[in-house]
Amino acid sequence: MKRYNGRSVVDNVSFTVAPGEITVLIGESGCGKTTTLKMINRLIPLDAGTVMLSGRNVMEGDVVELRRSVGFVFQNYALFPHMTVAENIAVTPRLLGWEADRIAKRTAELLELVGLAMSEYGERAPAELSGGQRQRVGVARALAAEPSLILMDEPFGALDPLTRDRLQTEFLDIQKQLGFAVLLVTHDMSEALAIADQIIVLDQGRIVQKGSPSHLLAHPDSDHVKKLMSTPLRQASRIEALMQS
Amino acid sequence: MGPELSANLAARWAELPAYLSGHVSLVAVALVIGIAVSIPIGIVSARHPRLKGPLLSFISVIQTVPSIALLALMVPILGGTIGFMPALIALTLYSMLPIVRNTITGLDGIDPALTEAAKSVGMTPRQQLVQVDLPIAAPVILAGIRTAAVWVVGTATLSTPVGAESLGNYIFAGLQTRNWTSVVFGCVFAALIAIFLDQMIRIAENAFTDRRPHTAYGVGALLLGVFLAGISVSVWERSPRTAVAGLGSLSPTIAVEEQQPLTGKRIRVGAKSFTEQYILTNLIERHLEARGADVKTLENLGSTILFDALASEEIDLYVDYTGTIWATIMKRTDVADRLTTYIEVSKYLMDTHGIAVIGRLGFENAYGFAMRRDQAQRLQIRTIPDINSAEQPLRIGADPEFFVRKEWTDVRAAYGLPNVKTRSMDSTLMYEAVRTGQVDIITAYTSDGRIAAYDLQILEDPEKVLPPYDAILLMSPKAYAVPGLADALLPLVNAITPDLMREANKIVDLDRQGTEEAGAFLWRHINRAAPVAPETTE
Numbered sequence: 001m002k003r004y005n006g007r008s009v010v011d012n013v014s015f016t017v018a019p020g021e022i023t024v025l026i027g028e029s030g031c032g033k034t035t036t037l038k039m040i041n042r043l044i045p046l047d048a049g050t051v052m053l054s055g056r057n058v059m060e061g062d063v064v065e066l067r068r069s070v071g072f073v074f075q076n077y078a079l080f081p082h083m084t085v086a087e088n089i090a091v092t093p094r095l096l097g098w099e100a101d102r103i104a105k106r107t108a109e110l111l112e113l114v115g116l117a118m119s120e121y122g123e124r125a126p127a128e129l130s131g132g133q134r135q136r137v138g139v140a141r142a143l144a145a146e147p148s149l150i151l152m153d154e155p156f157g158a159l160d161p162l163t164r165d166r167l168q169t170e171f172l173d174i175q176k177q178l179g180f181a182v183l184l185v186t187h188d189m190s191e192a193l194a195i196a197d198q199i200i201v202l203d204q205g206r207i208v209q210k211g212s213p214s215h216l217l218a219h220p221d222s223d224h225v226k227k228l229m230s231t232p233l234r235q236a237s238r239i240e241a242l243m244q245s
Numbered sequence: 246m247g248p249e250l251s252a253n254l255a256a257r258w259a260e261l262p263a264y265l266s267g268h269v270s271l272v273a274v275a276l277v278i279g280i281a282v283s284i285p286i287g288i289v290s291a292r293h294p295r296l297k298g299p300l301l302s303f304i305s306v307i308q309t310v311p312s313i314a315l316l317a318l319m320v321p322i323l324g325g326t327i328g329f330m331p332a333l334i335a336l337t338l339y340s341m342l343p344i345v346r347n348t349i350t351g352l353d354g355i356d357p358a359l360t361e362a363a364k365s366v367g368m369t370p371r372q373q374l375v376q377v378d379l380p381i382a383a384p385v386i387l388a389g390i391r392t393a394a395v396w397v398v399g400t401a402t403l404s405t406p407v408g409a410e411s412l413g414n415y416i417f418a419g420l421q422t423r424n425w426t427s428v429v430f431g432c433v434f435a436a437l438i439a440i441f442l443d444q445m446i447r448i449a450e451n452a453f454t455d456r457r458p459h460t461a462y463g464v465g466a467l468l469l470g471v472f473l474a475g476i477s478v479s480v481w482e483r484s485p486r487t488a489v490a491g492l493g494s495l496s497p498t499i500a501v502e503e504q505q506p507l508t509g510k511r512i513r514v515g516a517k518s519f520t521e522q523y524i525l526t527n528l529i530e531r532h533l534e535a536r537g538a539d540v541k542t543l544e545n546l547g548s549t550i551l552f553d554a555l556a557s558e559e560i561d562l563y564v565d566y567t568g569t570i571w572a573t574i575m576k577r578t579d580v581a582d583r584l585t586t587y588i589e590v591s592k593y594l595m596d597t598h599g600i601a602v603i604g605r606l607g608f609e610n611a612y613g614f615a616m617r618r619d620q621a622q623r624l625q626i627r628t629i630p631d632i633n634s635a636e637q638p639l640r641i642g643a644d645p646e647f648f649v650r651k652e653w654t655d656v657r658a659a660y661g662l663p664n665v666k667t668r669s670m671d672s673t674l675m676y677e678a679v680r681t682g683q684v685d686i687i688t689a690y691t692s693d694g695r696i697a698a699y700d701l702q703i704l705e706d707p708e709k710v711l712p713p714y715d716a717i718l719l720m721s722p723k724a725y726a727v728p729g730l731a732d733a734l735l736p737l738v739n740a741i742t743p744d745l746m747r748e749a750n751k752i753v754d755l756d757r758q759g760t761e762e763a764g765a766f767l768w769r770h771i772n773r774a775a776p777v778a779p780e781t782t783e
């Protein structure tokens with residue numbers, strides 16, 4: 001639970017992210033998605049409640065250790081501008097004291113995985129990349145220290161639709177390949193439906209419904225959820241109509 | 246002119262290693278300490294916004310103190326220590342504002358998203374500071390350091406009066422003795438250091454912005470090398486000195502009764518910037534005001550500025566010394582006896598500038614090599630050439646002007662003195678320095694009250710190398726034409742014996758009284774001998 005000035009902005013939000021699954025937090029702007037996400041790696045302190053990670057209460061462990069074991073991807077990339085692409089990716093392994101060989105190998109491997117050639121992009125500055133390329137680096141940085149969970153705050157929100165779609169697809173591939181768990185925040189129901197194993201709908205700091213995409217589509221609990229579903233449904237039916245004519 | 250100029254150039258070049266290295270080490274140590282103190286202060290205040298305001302205003306206040314005053318203030322604050330330390334502390338304080346301010350600006354300007362990213366990747370606060378915050382803020386911080394560096398290089402030239410050797414020695418000495426080569430040397434080399442530092446730091450700044458940290462580190466290493474070289478060249482010369490600092494102030498409020506014939510006449514009296522001059526000005530003021538004149542004093546003028554002001558009739562009269570005119574105005578390099586010097590100076594000034602020499606006041610303020618009497622007896626030194634027989638090299642303290650003067654060259658030509666170490670310091674500080682044994686010999690002024698008070702012995706000058714310096718009263722052509730003015734001044738001629746002048750100087754320099762008291766003392770003495778009666782020209 002989180003309060004700002006006595007007003008609770010996240011309240012009674014309880015859910016589980018299953019290993020190897022993608023869980024999507026969805027809701028309108030200001031409903032408390034980012035707050036929930038940042039309470040998990042303690043960027044925002046909790047006022048009440050618990051966050052358990054691999055069976056341990058995160059408030060009880062060391063905060064630095066916690067953050068090194070959880071990846072985080074930001075909407076605006078937040079790459080370190082004074083470091084090269086390779087250095088950005090290598091940050092957490094370096095902090096963990098990995099050996100240089102292992103870091104170099106991991107960095108090259110991750111760049112390859114997100115579709116950027118080490119030889120071409122490794123020594124570039126973040127400023128020399130497009131938005132889509134930056135977020136590929138952002139994903140690689142979050143995955144560098146082999147976390148079992150990564151947190152993503154509207155990771156594809158700032159990209160143009162084509163790039164967003166390509167990155168979503170590629171990200172799904174990577175996730176299936178490596179099998180880490182994801183908690184992803186979005187306000188875009190189409191995105192949630194496309195990638196989620198589980199969707200959690202938030203409204204004004206509370207969970208209104210959670211379940212698989214198909215479950216939510218078939219059994220929306222409330223008008224609020226129905227409304228969220230209406231946009232992708234309307235788009236889908238229009239496209240279907242166009243294709244039949 | 247040719248050989249003189251090249252001799253002058255050679256002498257200036259010979260001084261360069263000491264002055265340049267002194268300057269570089271002052272600047273280097275001040276900047277290194279300034280950076281080491283200011284960046285942490287900037288970091289702490291960037292993180293504690295409540296500290297930021299008060300801290301910045303405190304440092305800004307330091308900045309508003311004129312640099313020459315800040316330097317001078319350090320001497321009494323450090324309990325009378327002169328030399329490297331007071332200059333260093335003042336310069337360090339001076340360097341702080343731009344560095345602290347830019348550190349705060351640089352850190353405040355970091356995108357909060359990057360701060361959050363640094364936390365998210367698992368950095369501790371210290372790692373975040375070192376790996377993210379400081380590198381991102383580095384160009385802004387370096388710009389602050391660049392500003393500080395240029396300020397400190399310039400301000401360091403003002404550290405000569407507190408006894409720290411720097412390129413300022415060229416400038417101060419040159420201005421005193423009309424040695425423009427010396428002034429130009431000081432300015433040019435100070436400018437070169439400033440340009441060099443400015444460019445180097447600019448390169449480092451750009452390197453950080455363009456993410457070429459190795460270039461930045463290279464520049465850093467180069468600067469460190471230059472600094473260390475400067476410090477090692479000058480380090481052997483440095484030793485702490487002690488001083489009695491302080492200047493008397495003159496606030497002329499003298500009650501006078503109206504007398505003829507100068508009633509209502511405005512007379513402007515100039516003075517150089519040392520005690521004896523302030524006292525004599527006060528005496529002249531009393532003397533002329535007693536005769537009805539309206540006296541305005543202009544003090545603290547540079548020696549050559551004063552002469553020019555008299556020649557251009559911006560002032561009416563002042564006291565100079567025959568030896569000074571002889572060397573700096575007449576450019577004479579020979580030495581004549583006291584009377585011949587006086588006569589030739591008077592004739593020269595009248596012929597070339599129309600300046601009238603009213604007469605000699607009765608005492609000399611010459612250079613004399615002075616030593617503590619007990620030490621002189623122990624080392625069996627009675628004359629200047631006896632200095633050569635000392636086993637240890639002796640340390641000579643003098644005002645910076647002296648070491649570029651011909652007197653010094655002549656003394657060395659006549660007596661050698663290969664073994665002495667020279668120490669520049671403000672003349673008000675050297676008596677205390679010799680008294681406390683921080684130097685062995687000083688080039689005392691023979692009218693100074695501290696010679697008797699500190700039991701100093703003036704070493705004999707068997708070859709008569711040191712020229713005579715009779716105090717003389719000079720008048721501008723226009724003032725000389727004012728009816729009754731020259732006559733009114735005649736009672737001052739031959740009125741001040743050497744002992745009387747020393748006593749008057751002692752009142753200020755040692756007894757810590759004002760120059761008014763000393764002026765009044767002279768005034769009482771002169772009028773006891775000959776009561777105010779300007780018309781008594783029997």
Ligand SMILES: Nc1ncnc2c1ncn2[C@@H]1O[C@H](COP(=O)(O)OP(=O)(O)O)[C@@H](O)[C@H]1O
Binds near residue numbers: 004005029032035
């Ligand atoms: N530091 C803060 N102080 C006060 N209110 C905040 C702060 N951060 C967020 N909030 C408020 O908390 C609510 C949830 O914010 P957030 O979690 O960022 O929403 P979302 O990510 O779902 O758009 C919003 O109403 C927001 O205004």
Ligand SMILES: [Mg+2]
Binds near residue numbers: 033034035
């Ligand atoms: Mg948000």
